[in-house]
């Protein structure tokens with residue numbers, strides 16, 4: 089696990105995987121403001137803290153091949169475009185204020 093560079097955070101804020109440019113992400117474990125995502129193309133995983141649709145901080149947490157088993161998340165949540173996820177989380181936070 090390591091912190092993301094500013095360039096990587098910028099790519100994610102735009103809704104793209106900083107490693108491969110793919111925009112489709114599989115949601116994984118969530119806790120508080122933090123949501124884990126896995127790139128559906130290259131399998132890299134990120135832990136992103138998001139508030140009001142803004143990416144606050146992110147970490148690179150590994151990849152699908154060597155990480156924990158996300159089978160139950162694959163079953164429960166379909167992959168989404170990261171831009172849509174950011175927008176939904178922004179809408180959520182406004183609804184619950």
Ligand SMILES: [Zn+2]
Nearest residue numbers: 105108127130
């Ligand atoms: Zn990727």
